[in-house]
Amino acid sequence: MTDLSVNVAGVAFHNPLIAASGTFGFGREYAEFYPLSTLGGISCKGITLQERPGNPPPRIAETPSGMLNAVGLQNPGVDHFIREDLPWLREQGTRIIANIAGNTPEDYCAMAEKLNDTDVDMIELNISCPNVKQGGVQFGTTTEGVSGITGAVRRVCKKPLMVKLSPNVSDIGEMALAAEAAGADAISLINTLTGMRIDIRTRRPIIRNNTGGLSGPAVFPVAVRMVWQAASKVKIPVVGLGGIATWQDAVEMLMAGATALQIGTVLFTDPMAPVKILKGLENFLQEQGIEHVSELTGTVRPW
């Protein structure tokens, strides 16, 4: 009998597959495909202190083996999330991660304080959104930024705190260390890579925001490399994401050093992907005679 359960920063997930923030809304749409308890957890759409309208369209462009998006954190605000979405999410039999983004450290702290009094399982600090003018990635691309915002939130946050790292940096290991030193209980990576596409007829960028975040299978090798580098630097658990589309990708990401996984863009290709990935992962564990999925974590044998 295989055991898919994992533990990230003291939070028990019944399997390692978590829906990635921004791809899954607040769960209601995908609950029309399968029970949300299919997933180990859900990282909710990034929320901000106040409601945000998001960026004007077009927000989406397809790319080779992936896509760009610049949604711009459209969300109804933290209070609405706590009042309208969280009670329903809580009943779905899966772990709930609140992904928070802000313009200032004060914004992040105010949200963390509001969430202290709720029953969310974990907070994911979004310091890596490339699609908003203020906040987000500005905190995520220097060690000082990562350290400052993580430390500030840590001081007020009573929930397990996961910091979502940006790949748009030259040394991911340094960022991981900065998050750990400032009190993060876990890190998740990678957020999207900043990209751009141009319509050659109009000479306009396809995305109205000009640039967007690249995701999907195109970024998977970058994500594996960064997870491997980050996991080799820190002792806290690493949640791996970025382009996971198959069960083989899931296994690879675990071997690179991930304790748990997030999946996102593949849901757009195939909403049923979580079911297929979990089935494949379970079969692989059986075939390999591995009892517990966590035995795969970090087992890559580098040359």
Next chain:
Amino acid sequence: MKYQVENGVLLHAAALTGDVYDFVIKAPGIAKKAQPGQFVHVAVPGKTLRRPISLCGFNAEEGTLRLVFQVRGEGTAILATLQEGATLDLLGPLGHGFPAPKEGQKALYVGGGIGVPPLLQASKAAGENALVCLGFRTASAVILQQDFEQNGATVYLATDDGSLGHHGFAADCAKDLSFDVAYACGPTPMLRAVRDLAKEKGVPCYLSLEERMACGVGACLGCATPLIREDGTKYFGHVCKDGPVFEAGSVDL
């Protein structure tokens, strides 16, 4: 479970013009639930994103869907190469369709180019009370005229170059018609014209919009479109979940 992924089988594939294709697909699960104006999200082999294609027709008894689509880019070009017997991974039916006209109402349908197909199934509901104004670039681009006529509709044609029918816009053909409700799908200037005409006549109007789309179900917030609340304030709604058919007054065109 409201949504489903269904493997459809391509029963019939034909080219209507040089770049517009006509597929009949066996997909009984989706056909049973479909409403006019809804769409299916079609997986494209080798592509990350599905392609949203409005239903041109469906037949619940036969369990079939009809999709008429134009080759616009790489994805639709791949779809166009599929042969009869091929499997299509379909997600649907998605979104809100066209509300049916009331019994005996004269209904106006205005379509432009590849905006024409979604109106075919919708206009069936009006039977002989359907007034259909269709606009195309040129005579050789005209599609589905006979299909509308077979349903009993009166069809008015317009072409940009005057090679067939009225030389000008499809909405021009509607100016002197009398109708109780209007529906449109096509380029934005056409949608504006139909919205304005319906407003002038004081009749309800419904528009089908499109936008670059990812999830198709309202989760990713990719296919944003500016909408207007009743109090006049604006916000971004989403074509996949709030639409693709919107009441004309709610859309900020």
